[in-house]
Amino acid sequence: MRIKRTLAATVLLASLTTLAACEDAEPGRSATVPPGVGGPSAPAPASLAEAQKYVQQYASCEKMGTEPGDSRLPLTDLTTVGKWSVTERGVCTDRTEHGEIIFYMASDMKEFQAGYKQRVMDKIAGGSGSYGLNSRVFVGKNFAVTPTETKTALALAASELRVLTCNPTFGVPKGYKKEQALVEGCVLSDFVGSTDGSGSPNFETPQEDPAAAGGASAKPGQPAQGSLGLPRADSLGELKKLVHPHTVDCTNMSTAPDALAVESIDYKPVVAGEQLAWGIKERAVCGEMAGERRAHNLNWLDVVRDMKMLQTKAKTAQQADLKDDGRLKATASMLLVGENIAVETNNDSIRHGLYQLQFLALNCEPGFSAPAGYRLEKSQVEGCVLTNYERR
Incomplete structure (x- = not known):
């Protein structure tokens, strides 16, 4: 029995990823940049201190702490040391926007992305179908950060870090960078979503007949x-x-x-x-x-x-x-x-x-x-x- 389906938005966008990467690449962008690790100059810091220094180019990030019991860590943290190949975790104070930024150093970025994807799938299966649509997981080559404030996320979107999104209903709006993630079903972009409209502007509008x-x-x-x-x-x-x-x-x-x-x-x-x-x-x-x-x-x-x-x-x-x-x-x-x-x-x-x-x-x-x-x-x-x- 045949089921005929029109190409969905997410599939359509995904199918154009490779073409867009070539046609819309910035001057000097290398075609050999590994997929799924952020922008062409995505950082690969050797330590948590170096990762903090990179983030400080775009956002406030003070008083880095690595203790598991740090009160600045969210009650339901994304993951911990020993899972998703995370070797070190830290948190700094985002004084400017009155929030925090959580850091995860990862020895295997593909394993990290796969772990996040599984978390999203589990949440959806549990009834939270919109989980991950407004992802705040920014990834580089060997680390990830999750800012708690939308304005901070917008600032980081200007860096070579990319937002990792694995909710299958998400489609990168037109006008934003879209790159292949290391795991199937996920995408990297510089788009910051939000439920209150304070995230990245949407250049798409309802389509006319x-x-x-x-x-x-x-x-x-x-x-x-x-x-x-x-x-x-x-x-x-x-x-x-x-x-x-x-x-x-x-x-x-x-x-x-x-x-x-x-x-x-x-x-x-x-x-x-x-x-x-x-x-x-x-x-x-x-x-x-x-x-x-x-x-x-x-x-x-x-x-x-x-x-x-x-x-x-x-x-x-x-x-x-x-x-x-x-x-x-x-x-x-x-x-x-x-x-x-x-x-x-x-x-x-x-x-x-x-x-x-x-x-x-x-x-x-x-x-x-x-x-x-x-x-x-x-x-x-x-x-x-x-x-x-x-x-x-």
Whole structure:
């Protein structure tokens, strides 16, 4: 059975890494620079003191300490000596920005990056799907630093250190350096993300409908295509294969009308009433429809014949929900869409799993915007966007 998927944003960007490294390289940049170790002049200090001296060229870093019990170390530190090939750890005071910078000397940078990637994957598997999107792990050839303050991270982004990001939903925004990491699934960049918008500026904006612009980008830097990449499936069977079992548990899946009509106070679908009126061709529900407990773990799968109709109806439903307090009900499902498919779920963990599959949520909140580093695209209806960012 074939699953056809449009090239996703992260895959698209990754495929251009080598080309971009050649075409966008700064004058004098060597083509033989080892990948995954930072910029062309990435530092390789022989000691923690030398690493501190390098960082001090870009940020405040005073009173280096190496004691494991140093009160300046975060309660949940990234890693410790003896793990990820870390041979020495230190912390200095970032007096200017009122924070700290933690140092990790590593004997094997590939092992360090692999350890960080595994940490990110474990956090995502545990339900923290956005973990690592706003990474503060800066790496050089043989050491890494993690500043606690965003302004310090922005200052370090001007150095030859690079931000290591391993969350699979992350894509380096246009206009920033992107380099190959030492482990597959991770990327190095000079982009600093943040949830409050105080990080690196995002030069990308929601994309216009290419048909409205004659196939050309409406604004500089925007791709001519209508999407940076969304998943596709041509039947319910293909959609189930795409999302089950790692994202949506469809062990119990039904297309029967009585099952599709099942909902509970905690599990309400986006689509209400006749599915044809929502532009849906095929529809199924996954979860526990009945039994000793009331219906639970419900998620709805849709194969869509008219995506604009579905988004238009969903927009109306969202606006009705937003009228009371300006926020969507916690029990209300969100609509996550692909090219011709959709999933309705109110489960945070499932949504983040779907974002990794390049589904995007339909958001019609007035004035909504996503911080840099998150995907933000035009939907098929005015006043809505498609995004993988969720306001908390």
